[in-house]
Amino acid sequence: MWIEILQTGALATLPLVEQRLAIPVGYFSFELPIGVAIFTGTFFNAVSVAIVLWLWPIIAKFCAKRSPFFDRILQKVFARTRKKHSKKMEIWGDIFLIFFVALPIPGSGGWSGSLVAWLFGVPYRRAVWLITGGLVIGGLIVGGLTAGIGGVINFFNEAVSDVIL
Numbered sequence: 001m002w003i004e005i006l007q008t009g010a011l012a013t014l015p016l017v018e019q020r021l022a023i024p025v026g027y028f029s030f031e032l033p034i035g036v037a038i039f040t041g042t043f044f045n046a047v048s049v050a051i052v053l054w055l056w057p058i059i060a061k062f063c064a065k066r067s068p069f070f071d072r073i074l075q076k077v078f079a080r081t082r083k084k085h086s087k088k089m090e091i092w093g094d095i096f097l098i099f100f101v102a103l104p105i106p107g108s109g110g111w112s113g114s115l116v117a118w119l120f121g122v123p124y125r126r127a128v129w130l131i132t133g134g135l136v137i138g139g140l141i142v143g144g145l146t147a148g149i150g151g152v153i154n155f156f157n158e159a160v161s162d163v164i165l
Contacts (some may be wrong), residue, residue: 001032002038004026004030004031004032005036006025006033006036006041006042007028007030008022008025008026008030008032008037008041008044009022009040009041009043009044010044011025011026011041012040012041012042012043012047013044013045013047014046015109015111016109016111018041018045018048018109018110018111019041019042019045019109019135019138019139019142020043020104020109020138021143022037022040022041022044022045023037023038023041023139023140023142023143023146024037024102024146024149026040026041026090027143027146027147027150028146028150029039033101034143034150035143037143037146038044038139038140038142038143039139041139041142042135042136042138042139045109045110045135045139046110046128046131046132046135048111049110049111049113049114049132049135051126051130052110052111052114053114053117053118053127053128053131054124056114056115057116057118060074069112070134077139078119080120081119082120084119086120090120093120093122094126094130096123096133096136097116097117097127097130097131097134098130098133098137099134100112100116100134101113101114101130101131101134101135101137101138101139102133102134102135102137102138102140102141102143103138103140103141104138104155105146109138110134110135113130113131113134114127114131115131117131
């Protein structure tokens with residue numbers, strides 16, 4: 001079972017798919033109990049996000065120092081994004097970040113949430129806690145949907161086997 005947990009955890013660290021893929025794969029493919037799949041996906045995703053959140057400023061500083069062109073583009077994107085969304089971030093800040101990370105929609109998630117937190121200057125510890133909170137909520141949503149789909153599949157498998165037998 002440890003190999004399946006590590007494989008599920010490895011999936012949860014990947015950008016874009018994160019725990020949204022890791023939980024269903026852990027449950028359906030690796031046959032982990034849903035609670036284990038949720039915990040594993042959420043934990044590994046949170047650890048990877050904490051590392052990425054710590055790396056954003058280091059990577060940006062490195063790239064800006066090496067390429068003035070990159071630095072100008074980055075500054076323009078940051079200025080435009082901050083100008084366009086700073087009012088919303090002031091009003092909804094913490095709640096927005098939690099729900100942005102929690103909702104299982106394309107383009108959201110822990111990695112994207114860490115970029116948003118860094119972009120708007122959310123302090124590291126606070127960002128880690130807010131994003132982790134969003135990941136927990138998101139993990140429960142994905143786990144509920146996964147177990148629900150699994151329950152429906154099991155129901156139809158049992159119904160079909162009863163009819164055939």
